[in-house]
Amino acid sequence: MSRSRLLRLARSLPFLLALLLAPAPAAGHALNSALLSLTEVEGHDGRFLVRWQASSSALEAELATPAVFPPACKVEGAYLDCGHDGLVGTIELPWLAGTETNVMVVVEWRNGSRLVRVLTGNDPSLVVYGIPASAGLRALRPIMVDYSWLGIEHILTGFDHLLFVIALTLLVRGRRKLLGAVTAFTVAHSLTLACAVFGWLTLPAPPVEAAIALSIVLVCGECLRSTDSLTRRAPWAVTFAFGLLHGLGFASSLLDIGLPERHVPIALLFFNVGVEIGQLGVIALVVALRLLAARVPTQPATVRRGVVYAMGAMAGYWSIERVVAMLTDARM
Numbered sequence: 001m002s003r004s005r006l007l008r009l010a011r012s013l014p015f016l017l018a019l020l021l022a023p024a025p026a027a028g029h030a031l032n033s034a035l036l037s038l039t040e041v042e043g044h045d046g047r048f049l050v051r052w053q054a055s056s057s058a059l060e061a062e063l064a065t066p067a068v069f070p071p072a073c074k075v076e077g078a079y080l081d082c083g084h085d086g087l088v089g090t091i092e093l094p095w096l097a098g099t100e101t102n103v104m105v106v107v108e109w110r111n112g113s114r115l116v117r118v119l120t121g122n123d124p125s126l127v128v129y130g131i132p133a134s135a136g137l138r139a140l141r142p143i144m145v146d147y148s149w150l151g152i153e154h155i156l157t158g159f160d161h162l163l164f165v166i167a168l169t170l171l172v173r174g175r176r177k178l179l180g181a182v183t184a185f186t187v188a189h190s191l192t193l194a195c196a197v198f199g200w201l202t203l204p205a206p207p208v209e210a211a212i213a214l215s216i217v218l219v220c221g222e223c224l225r226s227t228d229s230l231t232r233r234a235p236w237a238v239t240f241a242f243g244l245l246h247g248l249g250f251a252s253s254l255l256d257i258g259l260p261e262r263h264v265p266i267a268l269l270f271f272n273v274g275v276e277i278g279q280l281g282v283i284a285l286v287v288a289l290r291l292l293a294a295r296v297p298t299q300p301a302t303v304r305r306g307v308v309y310a311m312g313a314m315a316g317y318w319s320i321e322r323v324v325a326m327l328t329d330a331r332m
Contacts, residue, residue, distance in 0.1 A: 033054075033055045033101065033102045033103070033104075034052070034053060034054040034055065034066070034101065034102075034103045034104070035051070035052070035053045035054075035103070035104050035106070036050075036051070036052055036066060036067055036093075036103055036104070036105045036106070037050075037051045037053075037105075037106040037107075037108070038050055038051075038080060038087065038105075038106070038107045038108070039051075039108045040087075040108065040109045040110045041079070041110075042110060045083075045084055045086065046081065046082040046083045046084055046085065046086045046087065047079055047080070047081050047082070048079065048080040048081075048082070048087060048107075049078060049079060049080075050075070050078055050079065050080050051078075052066045066093065066095075066103075067091055067092065067093050067105075068091070068092045068093070068094060069082075069087075069089075069091055070082070070087070070088060070089025070090060070091070070128075071089070072085060072088070072089065073087060073089075087107065087128050088128055088129070089127070089128060090125055090126070090127050090128075091105060091125065091126055091127075091128065092124060092125040093119055093124045093125065094124065096119060096120070096121055096124035097121055097124045098121050099121045100121060101120075101121065102118055102119070102120055103118070103119045103120075104116065104117070104118050104119075105117050105118075105119060105126060107128060107258075113258070113259075114258045115128065115257075115258035115259075115260075116256060116257055116258045117257070127142055127146065129142065129143055129260040129262075129263065140263065140266055143260060143263055143266055143267055143270065144266065144270045145270075147266075147267045147268075147270040147271040147274065148270045148271070148273050148274035148277070149274060150254075150257060150271055150274060151270070151271040151272060151273060151274020151275040151276075151277070151278065152274040152275070152277055152278040153274075153278075154250065154253055154254075154271075154274070154275060154278070155274075155275050155278030155279050155282070156278050156282075158249075158253070159314075160209075160212050160213055160216060160249070160315070160318060161212075161246055161249065161250075162282060163216050163311050163314065163315060164212070164215060164216050164219060164242070164246065165279055165282050165283060165286075166282065166286055166311065167216060167219040167220050167223060167308065167311055168181060168182075168185070168219060168235075168239060169282075169283050169286040169287060169290075170223050170286065170290070170304060170307070170308060171219055171222055171223045171231065171232075171235065172235045177235055177236075178235075178283075180235070180236040181235040181236050181238075181239045182239070182279070182280075182283065183236070184235075184236035184237070184239045184240040184243065185239040185240065185242070185243040185246070186243070186276060186279075187240065187243070188239070188240045188241070188242075188243025188244045188246075188247060189243040189244070189246045189247030189250060189275075190247065190272055191244070191247060192243075192244045192245075192247030192248050192251065193247040193248075193250045193251045193254070193268070193272060194268060196247070196248055196251030196252075196255070197251055197254060197255065197259070197264065197268050198264075201248075203248055205252050206322065206325065206326040206329065207326060208245060208248045208249055208252070209249065209252075209322050210319060210322035210323050210326055211245050212245050212246060212249050213315050213316075213318035213319040213322055214315075214319050215242040215245060215246070216311065216312070216315035216318075217312055217315045217316050217319055219231075219238075219242070220308050220309075220311050220312030220315065221312065223304075223308045224305065224308055224309075224312075250271075250272075250275060254268070254271055290304075
């Protein structure tokens with residue numbers, strides 16, 4: 001590849017990033033979606049009311065049996081009777097495989113526990129855990145794997161958290177400082193994540209989401225600052241403060257997903273492990289790209305500024321959108 005082509009490619013990176021981060025345009029047609037809810041009935045252990053709702057009347061009509069339940073459970077009209085052992089095992093939607101339909105499955109127990117999963121054509125089943133509380137680590141492996149993947153998925157698809165990690169990696173120079181900043185961020189969001197999940201700390205979601213977007217704007221601003229600042233001298237202190245906010249954001253998502261009733265600590269731990277794996281993977285990728293950019297015969301600082309401006313603009317848009325939504329809701 002010629003030097004001129006490399007120059008054009010490097011200069012186009014900020015524009016390409018802005019396109020990737022921009023809100024997706026409305027699709028020409030809506031994908032089919034459906035809801036399968038199972039609500040445990042008062043006074044009947046292991047008996048659930050089954051409700052099936054589809055966005056398409058054709059989809060709802062053609063599926064007399066929308067789900068295959070664990071062998072111990074029997075469908076009796078509008079109810080699912082799983083006996084005293086309860087709803088334990090795999091819920092599968094065989095017809096979903098290979099389609100573009102999304103199905104949200106919501107399981108609610110009488111004690112208030114809740115489990116939410118979105119099943120797709122690539123993943124048409126979910127596991128409802130029935131592992132005894134005294135089980136060993138080997139028996140808990142399904143929960144460890146499931147919640148680790150959920151953590152990885154959350155950091156990679158949660159674009160606000162993702163942009164914060166990228167901006168942090170671009171800001172902090174030096175391995176020791178970067179390690180300290182990442183460690184402080186991890187400790188902070190682990191603390192608030194645990195406190196929120198166990199109910200020791202509760203804050204409304206809208207202000208937290210708005211503050212998370214603003215944290216990205218502030219870090220992007222620090223990336224563009226040419227003078228010395230507290231963020232550059234002690235990045236660990238700033239990332240610890242922002243990590244407390246991001247932990248509340250993680251908690252909101254995790255509580256929406258739901259946690260296994262008897263294994264909240266282990267699910268919480270491995271969700272956090274998954275978040276860290278995803279976070280470290282993003283940091284490694286950004287560092288590798290930064291080292292590669294330094295070898296390209298162009299001006300890395302120009303490309304870096306373009307990337308930072310694109311991220312800051314996106315985060316600024318989110319900040320305004322979330323603050324306006326929060327104020328509008330407050331007035332209603």
